Each structure stands twice: as structure tokens, then as C-alpha cells.
Amino acid sequence: MRRMEPLKVGYTITIRRRQTNVIEEYKSKILDMNQQAIFIDYPTDLKTNKTVFLPDRLLLDVFFVTDDDQAYSFQTEVIGREMSKIPKIKLKVPKEDNIIKVQRRQFVRIEKAVDVAVHPLKSEFASFTTITEDISAGGASILVPKQIPFEKDQVVSVWISLPMQNGQYHYLNLDSRIVRVMEKNKMRNSVSLQFLDVKEKDVQKLIRFCFEAQVENKLKQMEK
Numbered sequence: 001m002r003r004m005e006p007l008k009v010g011y012t013i014t015i016r017r018r019q020t021n022v023i024e025e026y027k028s029k030i031l032d033m034n035q036q037a038i039f040i041d042y043p044t045d046l047k048t049n050k051t052v053f054l055p056d057r058l059l060l061d062v063f064f065v066t067d068d069d070q071a072y073s074f075q076t077e078v079i080g081r082e083m084s085k086i087p088k089i090k091l092k093v094p095k096e097d098n099i100i101k102v103q104r105r106q107f108v109r110i111e112k113a114v115d116v117a118v119h120p121l122k123s124e125f126a127s128f129t130t131i132t133e134d135i136s137a138g139g140a141s142i143l144v145p146k147q148i149p150f151e152k153d154q155v156v157s158v159w160i161s162l163p164m165q166n167g168q169y170h171y172l173n174l175d176s177r178i179v180r181v182m183e184k185n186k187m188r189n190s191v192s193l194q195f196l197d198v199k200e201k202d203v204q205k206l207i208r209f210c211f212e213a214q215v216e217n218k219l220k221q222m223e224k
Contacts, residue, residue: 006066006099009033014063015043015054025165026052030064031088037079039088046166054078054089062091063102063215071102073215102214109136110213116142117159121175125149135160137206139176139194143184150191154178158193162209165216170205174198 007030015026026043033039042051054060058078065071074094082088114132125148133141140160144150155177162170176193184190198206 006070006072007033007038007064008066011064011066013040014046016061016063017058024052028089031086033093036093037090038076038093039082039090042087042089056080060091071211071215072099073102074099102211108210108214109134110210110217112210112213114140114163115161116140118142118144119157119159121155121157124154132160133190135206136210137195137198137203139179139192141190141192143188144181144191146183146187146189150178150181150189152178152181155196156193162205164209165212170209172202172205174202 009030009032011030013028013030015028017024025046027046028040028043031039031041043054044050045052056078060076060078061073062076063071063073075098076091076094078089079092080090082090111134112132114135115129116132117127117129119127128145128148130143133143135141140158142158150156155175158174158176160172160174162172164170175196177196178191179194180192182190182192
């Protein structure tokens with residue numbers, strides 16, 4: 001039997017249907033493997049928590065995280081099912097070079113538009129809402145109207161709305177230091193922020209959001 005590292009029996013996997021305009025994300029577990037198939041538990045929908053049926057020949061994208069916290073993805077298809085004491089769905093085994101490592105570093109910066117509300121600490125400007133150009137667990141770049149007099153090392157308070165893939169929203173309130181102000185166009189500047197004194201639970205939410213966004217970008221690349 002050829003090696004299928006980093007795949008391993010017992011790993012929890014996240015599954016998405018391919019070639020669909022509606023994001024459907026499921027959770028399952030690898031129960032067994034051989035040369036031809038990966039046997040998984042019947043998956044549950046992450047939004048409804050209901051068991052879902054995967055028909056034969058359905059194309060899927062699978063994501064998993066190893067024991068040493070490395071994330072991977074691969075494409076596969078449903079090739080059958082096994083009716084035993086524990087019913088299983090059979091997925092086609094990917095070739096080893098088709099199991100792709102996904103970066104999961106803490107401060108991976110993702111180009112993503114996220115809603116942000118910016119508030120002053122000392123009434124230096126009027127509060128306003130905007131979006132990010134990019135975001136990481138350590139900071140973000142936001143678009144700011146030129147008439148707002150931001151300066152390097154100034155500290156502001158930001159509220160960030162993180163839309164997660166399971167449909168939930170996380171709202172983070174973070175004090176942030178202005179690292180750089182650069183002209184974007186005639187109307188707006190691009191302002192780089194460094195998040196200050198972030199709570200561990202908020203760091204994990206940011207990491208998870210960035211990881212999900214990175215996976216989403218990889219899915220789009222696969223579909224091209």
C-alpha cells in the first residue's frame with residue numbers, strides 16, 4: 001500500500017461541494033483507508049448540524065489539519081459507500097502530489113474586504129465606517145477619507161465584523177496603532193494598522209478567519 005501521508009485515520013475533515021454557487025460546508029471524520037478509497041463517516045452540515053447525503057461521482061474539496069497543526073487540501077469524488085456496522089462513504093484517494101499544503105501562519109495577510117467602524121480615543125475626528133483592503137491576525141489596511149487627519153503612531157479604536165464560513169459573525173473591538181498612511185486615490189488613503197494588546201480568543205478568531213479566507217481563495221483557483 002502506497003503512503004498517503006499526511007492523511008491519517010481519525011482526522012476530522014471539512015468538505016465542500018465543488019462547482020456550486022452556494023457554499024455548502026460539511027464536517028466528517030476519516031474512519032479507514034486503503035489503496036483505492038478513503039472511508040469517511042456520513043458528514044453533517046456545519047450550518048444545520050443535519051446529516052447530508054453525498055451521491056456517487058459528486059466532486060468535493062476536502063480540507064484537514066494534521067497533528068502538528070499543518071493544513072492541507074485535496075480534490076476528490078464520491079465513489080460509493082459501505083454498509084457495515086458503521087455506514088461509510090467512500091472517497092477516491094488523491095495522488096500524493098495532489099495533496100496541497102495550505103499556509104496557516106499566524107500573521108498570514110489576506111486580501112479581503114471586511115466591514116470596520118473606526119472611533120477616536122480623544123475626539124480627534126468623527127467616527128466613520130469603512131472596509132479593509134487586507135487583514136491578518138496582527139493588523140489590517142483600511143480605506144480612510146483624505147479629510148481625516150491620521151498620523152503615524154496615532155492610536156484609534158476599531159470594531160471589526162468577521163463573517164465566518166459557518167454563517168456566524170464575530171465582532172472584535174481592538175485598539176490599533178497607525179503604522180503608515182499612503183495615498184490610495186484622490187478621495188481616500190490606505191492606512192495600515194497594528195492591533196494592540198489583542199486577547200488570545202480574538203487572535204484565534206482572526207487566525208481562523210484568515211485561514212478560511214485563504215482556503216476560499218484556493219478553491220477559486222482550483223475552479224479556474
